[in-house]
Structures are given as structure tokens and as C-alpha cells.
Amino acid sequence: MTGKGKRETGNMLLQIQNLHATVEGREVLRGVDLVVRTGEVHAIMGPNGSGKSTLAQVLGGHPAYTVTVGSVLYEGKDLLALKPEERAREGVFLAFQYPVAIRGITNAYFLRSAVNAIRKHRGEEELGPVEFMDALEEKLKLIGWDDSYLNRPVNDGFSGGEKKRNEILQLAVLEPKLAILDETDSGLDIDALKTVAQTVEKLRRPDNATVLVTHYYRILTHIQPDVVHVLSAGRIVKSGGKELALELEERGYDWIREPATVA
Amino acid sequence: MTSIEAQVLQPYKYGFVTDIDSDVVPPGLSEDVIRLISTKKGEPAWMLEWRLKAYRNWLKMAEPHWSNVKYGPIDYQAISYYAAPKQRPALESLEQVDPKLLETFEKLGIPIEERKRLAGVAVDAVFDSVSVATTFRETLAKQGIIFCAISEAIREHPELVQQYLGSVVPHNDNFFAALNSAVFTDGSFAYIPKGVRCPLELSTYFRINASSTGQFERTLIIADAGSYVSYLEGCSAPVRDENQLHAAVVELVALDAATIKYSTIQNWYPGDEAGRGGIYNFVTKRGACRGKNSKISWTQVETGSAITWKYPGCILQGDNSIGEFYSVAVTNQRQQADTGTKMIHMGKNTRSTIVSKGISAGHGQNTYRGLVKILKGAEHARNYSQCDSMLIGDQCGAHTFPYIDVRNSTAIMEHEASTSKIGEDQIFYAKQRGLSAEDAVSMIVNGFCKEVFKELPMEFAVEAQRLLGISLEGSVG
Ligand SMILES: Nc1ncnc2c1ncn2[C@@H]1O[C@H](COP(=O)(O)OP(=O)(O)O)[C@@H](O)[C@H]1O
Ligand SMILES: [Mg+2]
Numbered sequence: 001m002t003g004k005g006k007r008e009t010g011n012m013l014l015q016i017q018n019l020h021a022t023v024e025g026r027e028v029l030r031g032v033d034l035v036v037r038t039g040e041v042h043a044i045m046g047p048n049g050s051g052k053s054t055l056a057q058v059l060g061g062h063p064a065y066t067v068t069v070g071s072v073l074y075e076g077k078d079l080l081a082l083k084p085e086e087r088a089r090e091g092v093f094l095a096f097q098y099p100v101a102i103r104g105i106t107n108a109y110f111l112r113s114a115v116n117a118i119r120k121h122r123g124e125e126e127l128g129p130v131e132f133m134d135a136l137e138e139k140l141k142l143i144g145w146d147d148s149y150l151n152r153p154v155n156d157g158f159s160g161g162e163k164k165r166n167e168i169l170q171l172a173v174l175e176p177k178l179a180i181l182d183e184t185d186s187g188l189d190i191d192a193l194k195t196v197a198q199t200v201e202k203l204r205r206p207d208n209a210t211v212l213v214t215h216y217y218r219i220l221t222h223i224q225p226d227v228v229h230v231l232s233a234g235r236i237v238k239s240g241g242k243e244l245a246l247e248l249e250e251r252g253y254d255w256i257r258e259p260a261t262v263a
Numbered sequence: 264m265t266s267i268e269a270q271v272l273q274p275y276k277y278g279f280v281t282d283i284d285s286d287v288v289p290p291g292l293s294e295d296v297i298r299l300i301s302t303k304k305g306e307p308a309w310m311l312e313w314r315l316k317a318y319r320n321w322l323k324m325a326e327p328h329w330s331n332v333k334y335g336p337i338d339y340q341a342i343s344y345y346a347a348p349k350q351r352p353a354l355e356s357l358e359q360v361d362p363k364l365l366e367t368f369e370k371l372g373i374p375i376e377e378r379k380r381l382a383g384v385a386v387d388a389v390f391d392s393v394s395v396a397t398t399f400r401e402t403l404a405k406q407g408i409i410f411c412a413i414s415e416a417i418r419e420h421p422e423l424v425q426q427y428l429g430s431v432v433p434h435n436d437n438f439f440a441a442l443n444s445a446v447f448t449d450g451s452f453a454y455i456p457k458g459v460r461c462p463l464e465l466s467t468y469f470r471i472n473a474s475s476t477g478q479f480e481r482t483l484i485i486a487d488a489g490s491y492v493s494y495l496e497g498c499s500a501p502v503r504d505e506n507q508l509h510a511a512v513v514e515l516v517a518l519d520a521a522t523i524k525y526s527t528i529q530n531w532y533p534g535d536e537a538g539r540g541g542i543y544n545f546v547t548k549r550g551a552c553r554g555k556n557s558k559i560s561w562t563q564v565e566t567g568s569a570i571t572w573k574y575p576g577c578i579l580q581g582d583n584s585i586g587e588f589y590s591v592a593v594t595n596q597r598q599q600a601d602t603g604t605k606m607i608h609m610g611k612n613t614r615s616t617i618v619s620k621g622i623s624a625g626h627g628q629n630t631y632r633g634l635v636k637i638l639k640g641a642e643h644a645r646n647y648s649q650c651d652s653m654l655i656g657d658q659c660g661a662h663t664f665p666y667i668d669v670r671n672s673t674a675i676m677e678h679e680a681s682t683s684k685i686g687e688d689q690i691f692y693a694k695q696r697g698l699s700a701e702d703a704v705s706m707i708v709n710g711f712c713k714e715v716f717k718e719l720p721m722e723f724a725v726e727a728q729r730l731l732g733i734s735l736e737g738s739v740g
Contacts, residue, residue, distance in 0.1 A: 104710020
């Protein structure tokens, strides 16, 4: 397995065991097991409807999803016992597949509120608008934006690509320990994809980790994953190195869905 | 009507005795009661006549029921129509005050001394509102501005009052206005002389002898040619009043090139979770842009009361005159609001702007009802209306009734409306960024109301935001 040596050295950040979850009474996650250590990047691939977003939302604590069986430890603590905002303040970040628009609130204000909620939680002083703008400057450069985006309402009227970039801006500003990026690469043109990928790479540190939910191999040409997993029908059915992603790109998912391959 | 009439006409049950010195008149309404009120206030004969005229009209009127609000019958004979300015029982310390009230004060960030005053705790010289008010009044007097209680104005400035009282809201305008005209005792009067820009924001807060809230308040503001005044009504304190029915009348008159800005924050007791005990706020507010190039702007933030029923309007008589209405109305729990505006365009090139933001949470029902009327002579009149509703949860309701009556083909009318819902997904998105549900809601709601809040004077806008947060507290999980 690629990066195997490195894996042993990181601390256990996320440990998912036999996770089952339902949405509207239907079981979508059917026994997910996953271990993520600090310093790692994991890619999760899989066909449409296999439960990738569900897994991301469950980790974020979305109320529409109910965990029925299993456990999730984050930094050794029971993640599922925390409220969504507590998870966020403890360093869990979810880049949404479909980022939500909030009219009437500027991006800058929203971002600063988020930063301050987290700073407050850590017992740090909250940032005023001016200090915050200074800190933001550099992050904007990372994703290649000018500050006109800051005065626009959160994701309101943003193109699909702009919304994704905005998620990455939030990621860059909040610097979480665990980032779960749900198809952040979908709907991006080549340049945008590169910018996003480079930003993620730049934010990579020995004490954080990224779970990258993706459909396509192409983002993995920019981000080096330590492990690639295939989620199918609510279970991780195969894990491997980067070459697995390439194989999926070429052969599709059908060969992997076969129960025979799972076993 | 008949039942009220019957009640009113029946002989006075309690054996009426005219006692000038007594401070409270027993419940019930009759011509004798009105005469007594007028005598106690030391009013001239024309005032009494006017009251009686209003009363006789009221007897013939029926309580209206066309609004989208529901409430039980009001017993007009059970109300006491005169009480000398009430001294609330003086409490000795804040410990004796309802803790819920104190909690609210704290959230509002009201200074301790001010909290005491609002809660009715005896306040010593540290906070001397009378001396503040006196200084305030002297500043105004230097510019020839009159600002006093309406009853004082009736005595001291009868020519102004007689000329303008009832000139915008006639004594028989509607059921509640007629009742108010017959029995009003509290309220403010302001006159801004020609060309004077009022240097301070006028607020009842600074008026000597202002009692907390009158049940039947009457306010009259006259801005003479070329003058400007900004008037603030209300208070962020949650007033717990045993008077359930509040029927106020506000009349504004703007002469040539005068501007009146009237801002309201209304946060009266909305009743308990089941809707018991809240205030019925049935108000008639109207401004006349009588002069050319005059302007009247209403801004209201209505978060309190069990029932709010009001349509601050503008009669745009003068050519080029401007009417504005900016409103935020919040209904939570069992609150009901039926509010909006009337813009009557009479003069040429008259313009009106309506921005209404209705927020419903809990079981709240929120109705926007507005009339824009362009009369024949109103060449090139313009109206822009925007009515936005926001729903929080799925037990509440929002309703919009824009009435338009255009009789001049040169008119330009624009109307925009939207309904949005604070959805679970928006809240979750904000929570996933570390914000609490309450902060998320207050952020979204404040964003929604921004266009109205920016019309408020600075300190009022801050209060409005805090109030909104408080009145929506607990509306999301
Ligand atoms: N909020 C939801 N409400 C109803 N069904 C949902 C919801 N979220 C996911 N599902 C269902 O769960 C299954 C998995 O969806 P999802 O996790 O979005 O898959 P993926 O992200 O892998 O494409 C799908 O059948 C989808 O319809
Ligand atoms: Mg998905």
C-alpha cells in the first residue's frame, strides 16, 4: 500500500466502526469501517447513490440522518455525541457537495462569524472586522479570488464552480483538523480544479487529515492520496493505493460491485 | 354593533358620581365619562365637543373584523378610560423584579440604573430622567420647537392643535380611531417651525411626565415648511401592561419641503406560549404630505403584542411628495400581525416606496396588507413595493394582500414579492461552520431585514437586531 510507512506514524484522528445510518427510514450506510490518521489523505470513490454524501453528512451531524449502529471516534472521543456546531468547533470541516446559499449575509461576515465561533470555543480572542480582513487577504490569494466575493451574499447567485471555490476558501480560513471534501472537484474546469487541488495540498500538515470524496481520477493527479477506498451500497468494498483510482477510471465500478470481488 | 350600542346605552351600573379629585374613573364609557376626562385635563370647550362628536360616531360604528387576525370579544364597558399617570408600586431592589424581565434587560444590554427605572424600582439621583428631559427641552426651545404631552399642547397651543388634530385621521375615521378621539389622554405633540432642522431625535422617553404606555395614545406631529424631524417611538423594554387593548392614533403633517421620519420599535407583551394575556395593538397611523416636495417616512419594527393591526400610511397631496414605509414584523408562538401601509397618491410626480419584511415562527401568522392608490390627478406617480416573507418552521403562516388602484395611466408601479424559508439545510450549513442555531437564525433574519434596519437611527437599529434575536429565541432547535 502506498504511503504505508507514513500511516503508522500519524495519530488516530478518525475511527469509524461498523457504521449504519438511515435516511427517511431507508438504510444507506450499511457497515462502514474507516481509519484516518493525521497527515493522511484518503480518497473515497464509488458509484452514484452509494452513500458517499451520506457518510459525509453523518460525520457532520446533519439531523436528517440517523445512525442506527456503529461508532465514530474523533481524537478518541465519541463524535456522534457532539452537536454539529461542536464538531465544527473541534475541527471537523465538511465541504458540501451542494453548498447552501444564505441571502442577506455577506461572505465576509459569515466567515468571520465562523472563525470567531471557533476562536471563542478555544478560548481565543475574537477577531474584529479589520484584523480579520488582514488575515483573509492571503487566503483569498490561495484560491485566486479578489475581495469582491467577500461582499456578496453567501453562495447566493454563485456559479457551481464559485460555490466550490467558496468552500475551499472556508477550508483555508478555518484550517480544520479533519476536512471532508464532498465532490469539491465536480463541476470545476481544469484551472479551477488545479487551484482547488493545490490549495488542499498546501493546507496539508502532519497534524491534519483530508477525506476526499470524488468521482474522478483527475483530482488525484494533483493531490496524492495515501489510500483510495471504494464505497458501494453503503460499505467500503475495496481499499488500495492510487492505482486503484486509475483502475476505477478505466473499468468503471461494475467489476467491483460483484459480491465475489468484495469477498 | 347593536350589542355594543346596547351596552353603551344602558344606564350606568355603578351609580356615577362626578369626583374631580379621584384618580381613576370606574370602568365604562359614556358622555359623562368623556366630560369628566375633558374636565380633568382642563380642556377648552372645542376639545370636549370634538370628543363627544367622535363618541357619538363611535356608537354608530361596528368593530371591524376584516383583518386576518382572530381574537375574543372586547368588552368596552369593562375598560377604565381615565387614570392619572400610574405610579407603579415602587420596588425596593432589583431582587423583587420578575427574573424573566431582568434576563431580558440583560440580553438587551440595558445599564443597571436603566433596568431599575424600567422595572419600576425606585431610582435615586443617579439617574435623573427629569433633569435629562429638562436639558433636552431647553435645547429644543431655543429653536422654537414645541415638544410636549398632547394634553399640555391642547392647553398651551390650542390654535395649532385645533388646526391640525383630526386633519389627517378624522374623528370618525374608523372604529378604533373614533374611540381614541373620544377618550385619548396620553401622547405627544411636536411642532417644528419653518426651516428648522430638529437637532435631536425626538423620543417620548425624554418627555416630562411621559407615562409608560397609554392605552389610548394620541400623537400629533407638525413639520412646518422646510423643516426636518426624526421621531422615535417605543422602547426595547417588554412592557407588561394589564391593558389588553391599545388603540393609538398618530397623525403627521408635513408642509412644503418638510421631512418627517417616524421610527417605531414595538415590543409589547406578546402573551404566553398559549397566547394568553398579550396586548392587542390596533393603531391608526397616517401622515399627510400636504406640501410640495414634502416627505414622510415610516419605519417600524414590530416584534411584540399578541395582535398587531396597523397600516401607517401617507397621503401624498403635495406635488413631488414622497412616502416611504419600511417594516419588519415578527410573529412567534401565537402572535398575529396584520400590517402594511396605504399610499394615496394625489399630487403630481409623487413617489412611494414600500419595503415589508414579515417573519413568522412558531404558530405565528403574519399578513402584509397594503394599498397603493393613484388618483386621477396624480400624473407620473411611481410606486415601488417589495414584500418579503420568511418562514421559520412549518406551523406558521405568511400572507400577502397587495391592493392596487390606479386611475392615472402615467403611473409606474413595480411590485416584487418573495417567500423564503429558513431551512434545516441553511441552519446545518451554518452549524457546520461552528455557529449555534440561534446565531445562525439571528444572522439570517438580520440579513433578511437589513434594508429596513438601515433606515433606523443607529442605536435603534442595534436594539432592533437584539430584539429580533430575543423574540425568535427557541424557534429553532
Ligand atoms: N436527505 C436525503 N433524503 C432522502 N434520501 C437521501 C438523502 N440523502 C441521501 N439520500 C439517499 O441515500 C442514497 C445515497 O445518497 P448519497 O449519500 O447522496 O450518495 P452519493 O453521494 O454516493 O451519490 C441515495 O439513494 C439517496 O437518494
Ligand atoms: Mg454525493
